[in-house]
Amino acid sequence: MMGMDVLAADLAYWQETLIKVGIGLAAVLLPAGTIVYLYLFKMMSFMQSRLGPMEAGPYGSLQLLAEVGKWIQKEDIFPSRADRFVFAAAPFVVLMSTFLLVLVLPAGPDAVFVDLNVGIYFALAVSSISVIGILMAGWSSANKYSLLGGLRAAGQLIAYELPLILAVVGVVIQAGTMNMQGIVLAQADGEIFGWGGLGNPYIFTQFVGFIIFMIAVQAELTQPPFDMPIAESELISGYLTEYSGIRFLLFFIGEFATSGVFSAVAATLFLGGWYVPGIDSSSDIFNVIGPLILFGKMMLVAFFIYWFRFTYPRFREDQLQRLALKFLIPLSLANIVSTGVLKVVF
Amino acid sequence: MARLPGMAKGLGVTFKTMMRTLFPDGMKNPIPRPSAGAQTVQYPHEKEAPVTRARGVIALHEENCTACMLCARECPDWCIYIEGHKTLAPPRRAGGKPRQVNTLDRFDIDFSLCMFCGICVEVCPFEALFWTPEYEFSELRIADLLHDKERLGEWMHTVPDFEEYEAGSEAKVKKVPR
Numbered sequence: 001m002m003g004m005d006v007l008a009a010d011l012a013y014w015q016e017t018l019i020k021v022g023i024g025l026a027a028v029l030l031p032a033g034t035i036v037y038l039y040l041f042k043m044m045s046f047m048q049s050r051l052g053p054m055e056a057g058p059y060g061s062l063q064l065l066a067e068v069g070k071w072i073q074k075e076d077i078f079p080s081r082a083d084r085f086v087f088a089a090a091p092f093v094v095l096m097s098t099f100l101l102v103l104v105l106p107a108g109p110d111a112v113f114v115d116l117n118v119g120i121y122f123a124l125a126v127s128s129i130s131v132i133g134i135l136m137a138g139w140s141s142a143n144k145y146s147l148l149g150g151l152r153a154a155g156q157l158i159a160y161e162l163p164l165i166l167a168v169v170g171v172v173i174q175a176g177t178m179n180m181q182g183i184v185l186a187q188a189d190g191e192i193f194g195w196g197g198l199g200n201p202y203i204f205t206q207f208v209g210f211i212i213f214m215i216a217v218q219a220e221l222t223q224p225p226f227d228m229p230i231a232e233s234e235l236i237s238g239y240l241t242e243y244s245g246i247r248f249l250l251f252f253i254g255e256f257a258t259s260g261v262f263s264a265v266a267a268t269l270f271l272g273g274w275y276v277p278g279i280d281s282s283s284d285i286f287n288v289i290g291p292l293i294l295f296g297k298m299m300l301v302a303f304f305i306y307w308f309r310f311t312y313p314r315f316r317e318d319q320l321q322r323l324a325l326k327f328l329i330p331l332s333l334a335n336i337v338s339t340g341v342l343k344v345v346f
Numbered sequence: 347m348a349r350l351p352g353m354a355k356g357l358g359v360t361f362k363t364m365m366r367t368l369f370p371d372g373m374k375n376p377i378p379r380p381s382a383g384a385q386t387v388q389y390p391h392e393k394e395a396p397v398t399r400a401r402g403v404i405a406l407h408e409e410n411c412t413a414c415m416l417c418a419r420e421c422p423d424w425c426i427y428i429e430g431h432k433t434l435a436p437p438r439r440a441g442g443k444p445r446q447v448n449t450l451d452r453f454d455i456d457f458s459l460c461m462f463c464g465i466c467v468e469v470c471p472f473e474a475l476f477w478t479p480e481y482e483f484s485e486l487r488i489a490d491l492l493h494d495k496e497r498l499g500e501w502m503h504t505v506p507d508f509e510e511y512e513a514g515s516e517a518k519v520k521k522v523p524r
Contacts, residue, residue, distance in 0.1 A: 046367040047360040050386040311360045312353070 020113060027102050031260035031298060032253055037064055038299075039306040040256070047310050071252075074245035079142050082242065086140035091243070091250035093133030098254055100126035101261045106181045108274050108290030109282065119180035120172065123265060124165050127220065130258070131157045134229070137251075138239035149238020152317065153229030156219060159324040160226075164216035166332035170209040170339040171202050171269050184273035188281035201272040208335045210270045212328050214301075217262045218308060219324070221255060225312035228320055259305055260298060267297035398506045400479035401462055405501035406453055407523050410474035413448040417466035417475060425459035426466060427452060453495040458488050476522065478504040 011019070041063060045052030053060030078084055104119040106112040116122050131154055138150015172178055175186035190200025203210050219226040230238040240251055267273060274290030275281055286293075315323070369376055370383035387394055396402060413430030429452040434444040467475045478501050485491050508519050 043364060046364040046380060046384075049363055049367050049384055051380055051384045051388065054388055307357065307360065311356045 024099060024102055024113065027105075027107075028099055028257045028261065029253070031264070031295065031302075032257035033064055034299070035260050035302050035306070036256050037061060039302060043303075043306060044310045068249060071249040072246055076245040076247060077242070079242050081142035083140035083142070086136050087242075088247070090133050090137035090140065091247045091254065093136060094130045094254040095133075095250050095257075097126050097129035097133065098258045098261055100129070101258070101265070104180050105261070105264055105268060105294075106184055106273060106290075107294050108287040109181075109284070111274075111287050111290055112181060115181055116179065118178045120168055120178050120183065120265075120269070123180070124161075124168065127258075127262075128157070128161055130254070134239055137243070141239065141242040143242055145235045146239045146241045149229045149231075149235045149241070152235075153222060153239060156222065156226065156229060156320060156324075159321055160216045160219035160328075163212050163324060163328035163332050164220060166329065166336060167209040167212040167216065168269060170206050170332075170335050173336065173339050173343055174202060174205060180268055180273070184268060184275055185281060187272045188275040201270065203270040206270060206335075206339070208331065209339075210266070212332050212335070213266055213270070214304065215323075215328060217259075217266065218305060219320070221259050221262065221305070223255075223259065223305065223309045225308070225315050226320060227314055228317050231314060260302060263301035263305060264294060264298040266301045267294060271297045271301070273297075396479040396481060398479060398509070399477065400481070401464060401477050402479045402481035403457070403477075403483055403501055404455055404460075404464075404467060404498065405476045405478045405505050406455075406495055406498035407474050407476065407502055408450060408453070408495055408499050410472045410523060411450050411453060412472055412474075413450050413453075414471070416469050416471065420465045420469045422463060422465065423459045423461060425456040427454040427456070450495065453498065454492050455498060456492045457483065458491040473520065473523065476502070476505040478502075479506065480504045 037060075041052045041060065053063035056062040056066045078087060101123050103113045104116050104123050106115070134153045134157070135150050138146045138148075138153065141147070171183060175183040177183060177186065187200050187202060222229050229235070230240055235241075240248065243251060274286055274294045276293055279285065367380050367383040368378045370379055371377075381388075413428055415428055418424070418426040418428045428450070430448045430450050432446055433449045435447045437444055464477065467477055480501060483491075483493075502524075505522050507522055510519055511517060
C-alpha cells in the first residue's frame with residue numbers, strides 16, 4: 001500500500017499488479033495470523049487460566065504454521081452427492097469478500113489501493129458477498145446440518161447487515177462523505193464541540209453507532225455469542241461440516257481475516273484510522289507510520305471482539321433475531337435522526 | 347437492559363482471569379509469567395503427583411495368589427486370564443501329609459479391555475492384587491497392554507502403604523506385602 005503512487009509511475013502494469021497482490025495478501029494474512037495467535041490461541045487460554053500452545057516455537061508462536069501445514073496435507077474430501085463446482089467454489093467466494101474489503105481501506109494519505117468516492121458503501125456491499133458463499137457451502141454440501149447452518153447464517157447475516165449499515169450512516173452524516181480517506185480526514189480535522197485537541201474520533205460523538213457497529217460486526221463474523229450458524233454442539237459446525245483440508249483452511253482464514261479487516265474498518269470509521277493527534281494530517285510521514293497506527297488500532301478493536309467472543313455463551317436463534325430487529329435497528333434509526341438533527345443545529 | 351450489569355460482570359471475570367494468569371504476582375511486578383499463573387501444568391515436562399490412592403494400574407503380588415480364579419470370575423469384562431496347576435507342597439508338621447497347593451502359571455490382565463473398576467482388587471481374599479497410582483503405561487501396540495505376571499509384579503514396588511484409619515477404628519490397617 002505504501003507509496004503506491006510513487007512506484008506506479010516507473011513500473012509496468014503487471015509489476016504493479018504483482019506488488020499490489022502481494023501487499024494485499026500481506027495486509028489480509030498478517031493481521032489474521034497475529035489475531036489468531038495472540039487472541040485465539042493465547043488470550044483465550046489466559047482467560048481460561050491455561051497456557052495454550054507452547055511446544056511449536058517459542059511460546060507456541062509457530063503453532064499456526066503447524067496447523068496450516070496439517071490442513072494442507074489433509075485429503076480434500078467431496079461428499080458423493082455434493083454439487084462439486086459450488087462446493088469447491090464456496091470458500092473462495094467467502095475469502096474474496098474479505099480481500100475486496102481491504103481495497104478501500106486507507107492506511108495513509110496515499111497508501112490506499114483504490115480511493116473510491118463511495119468507499120464505505122463499497123466495503124459494506126462486498127462484505128455481504130460472504131453470505132452468498134456461506135449459502136453456497138450450506139446448499140452444496142448435500143447435508144441437512146449444513147443446509148440448516150447455511151440458512152441460519154443467511155438469516156443472521158442479513159438481519160445484522162441492517163444495523164451495521166445504519167450505524168455507519170451516522171458516521172457518514174457527520175463526516176459528510178462516503179470516501180474512507182475523507183472520513184479519516186474529517187476525524188483528523190474535526191472538533192468536539194469546539195475543542196479540536198484530539199481531532200474528532202467518531203467514537204466520542206457516535207458512541208451509540210460504535211456499539212451497534214461492534215455488535216453487528218460480531219454477528220457478521222458468526223463469532224460467539226452469535227455463532228448459531230456454526231453451533232458445533234447442535235449443528236456440528238453448520239455449513240463447515242463437510243469441508244476438510246485446504247477448503248476448511250480457507251473458511252478458517254476467511255473468518256479470522258474478516259475479523260481483522262472489520263476491526264480495521266471500525267478503527268477507520270470510529271477511531272480515526274491512520275491518523276494520530278499531534279502530527280499534521282497532510283504530513284508524508286503517515287504513509288510510513290500510518291499502516292502501523294492502523295494496525296495498532298485494529299488490534300485494539302479486535303481485542304474487544306475476541307474478549308466478547310470468549311466471555312459470552314451462545315444466543316438462541318429467537319433472541320438473536322430479536323436483538324437485531326427489535327433493538328439494534330430502532331436504536332440505529334434513532335441514532336441517525338439525532339445525528340442529522342445535531343448536524344443541522346451545529 | 348436489565349441484563350447489562352450481569353454482562354459487564356462476565357467480561358470482568360474473563361479479564362480478571364487473564365490478568366491473574368499473565369501476572370501471577372499482581373501489578374506490583376508487571377512481568378508476564380503465564381507459566382506460573384496458569385492452573386495447568388505442561389504434562390510431559392512437568393507432572394502432577396497423583397493422589398496416593400489413585401487408581402492407576404493394578405499390581406500383582408505373585409506369592410499371595412492361589413489361582414482361586416475369583417478375580418477372573420468377577421471381572422466384568424473378563425480381562426484377567428489365569429492358568430495354574432496343582433502341586434504337592436511339603437507338610438507343615440513333620441510326619442504329616444504333603445499339602446496340595448495351586449501354582450500360578452499365567453496371570454495376565456489385558457489393560458486394553460480393563461475398565462479399572464477395581465472389583466478384582468476388592469474380591470481378592472489373599473491380598474494379591476493392589477492399586478498403584480502409576481498411570482504411564484501406554485503402548486504403541488495394543489497387544490503390549492496385556493501385562494503378564496512379571497510385568498504386574500513390577501508394579502508392586504509402586505504400591506503405597508494403606509493410610510491409617512481414623513482413631514477408634516476396630517479394623518486393623520492392612521499391610522502391603524513387600
